[in-house]
Amino acid sequence: MNRASMLWLAVALTVFGAALAFKHLRPAPAQPLLAWQRPVSELDPAQQARWHRVREGIGAAEALRAETGAWPAMDLTGDARWSLRTGGLAVNYEAEAGGLRWLVLFLEPDPRVKEPAPPDDDEHHTLADGTALHVTVWTRSASEPPGEVVSAFPAADGWVERVARRAE
Numbered sequence: 027m028n029r030a031s032m033l034w035l036a037v038a039l040t041v042f043g044a045a046l047a048f049k050h051l052r053p054a055p056a057q058p059l060l061a062w063q064r065p066v067s068e069l070d071p072a073q074q075a076r077w078h079r080v081r082e083g084i085g086a087a088e089a090l091r092a093e094t095g096a097w098p099a100m101d102l103t104g105d106a107r108w109s110l111r112t113g114g115l116a117v118n119y120e121a122e123a124g125g126l127r128w129l130v131l132f133l134e135p136d137p138r139v140k141e142p143a144p145p146d147d148d149e150h151h152t153l154a155d156g157t158a159l160h161v162t163v164w165t166r167s168a169s170e171p172p173g174e175v176v177s178a179f180p181a182a183d184g185w186v187e188r189v190a191r192r193a194e
Contacts, residue, residue: 059189062181066190076124077188079103080163084130092153102130113176120173126165127172129180133160148190163188
């Protein structure tokens with residue numbers, strides 16, 4: 027192989043290597059939002075901070091649930107009065123704060139169905155006792171009345187699920 031051919035081969039391999047690296051290093055495409063979902067990023071900064079406090083409070087409630095076997099009546103954020111309602115496999119924590127009504131929905135697994143635990147992510151948590159939960163955070167206007175029944179699908183009642191790390 028002559029020198030010019032080797033130079034072109036080296037350039038081609040470099041370009042090919044760079045393209046491969048770019049393909050593997052770029053972020054995965056974001057999942058589109060469902061009709062009832064909105065990104066946390068569209069909330070004002072104070073409401074975004076509250077969403078993060080709610081997520082921290084979820085961990086505390088889950089720890090107590092794993093320890094005692096029951097959902098605790100507790101304040102998830104430290105600055106609002108949260109009500110607890112349970113019904114069937116659904117657990118609702120609801121409060122009004124920062125101009126919004128907030129709802130945390132926990133869905134317990136059906137004990138009659140044996141399924142492998144999903145991987146832990148923003149919507150799936152596995153408790154220390156092995157219980158796999160589906161967890162979502164919802165908002166709606168504070169002018170809306172508080173829920174009267176336990177909701178397993180808040181979107182049907184006009185709630186908006188707040189999600190992070192997804193496309194707008």
